Amino acid sequence: MKKKINILLIEDNEGDVELIKEAFSSDAARLEISVIDNGEDALLSLKSKDRVLPDLILLDINLPKVDGREVLHFVKNDDGLKKIPVVMLTTSSLQKDIEYSYNNYANCYIVKPGNLPDFIRTLKSIERFWLNCVTYLQNS
Structure with missing residues (x-):
C-alpha cells in the first residue's frame, strides 16, 4: 500500500477547493487534504511548533491577508x-508572477484554466503526477 499523502491546499476560492477535492477523490483513501483560505493563517500554521508537515503544498498566489508569493518565499527559505x-x-x-515563483523555487507553476472541463483535466493531470508518480520524503 502506498504511503498516505498530506496535502496542504492554500486557496481562498471555495469553488476551486471543492473542485480540487472532487478531482482527487479517486485517491481519497490515501489523502489527507488540509485547507487554509488565506496566507496569514497558512504562515501561522507552517510556523507552528505543533505543525504536521505536508508532503505537498498547492498554493494560490492571490490570497487575502498575505499573498502566496510571501508564503512561497517563507516555505522555500525555512530549513524545515x-x-x-x-x-x-x-x-x-x-x-x-511566474518568474517570481520559479526564482523562489516553486516546483511548478500551473495557470488554472478558465473553463470547467479544462480545469478538471488539469486537476486530473496534477493528481496523476503528484499523487501517483512522485516519491516523497519521509517526514520526521
Whole structure:
C-alpha cells in the first residue's frame, strides 16, 4: 500500500477547493487534504511548533491577508520546509508572477484554466503526477 499523502491546499476560492477535492477523490483513501483560505493563517500554521508537515503544498498566489508569493518565499527559505514541493495553482498568468515563483523555487507553476472541463483535466493531470508518480520524503 502506498504511503498516505498530506496535502496542504492554500486557496481562498471555495469553488476551486471543492473542485480540487472532487478531482482527487479517486485517491481519497490515501489523502489527507488540509485547507487554509488565506496566507496569514497558512504562515501561522507552517510556523507552528505543533505543525504536521505536508508532503505537498498547492498554493494560490492571490490570497487575502498575505499573498502566496510571501508564503512561497517563507516555505522555500525555512530549513524545515524547503524540501516540500510547492505547486503554484493560480489564475495569474502574469510573467512576473511566474518568474517570481520559479526564482523562489516553486516546483511548478500551473495557470488554472478558465473553463470547467479544462480545469478538471488539469486537476486530473496534477493528481496523476503528484499523487501517483512522485516519491516523497519521509517526514520526521
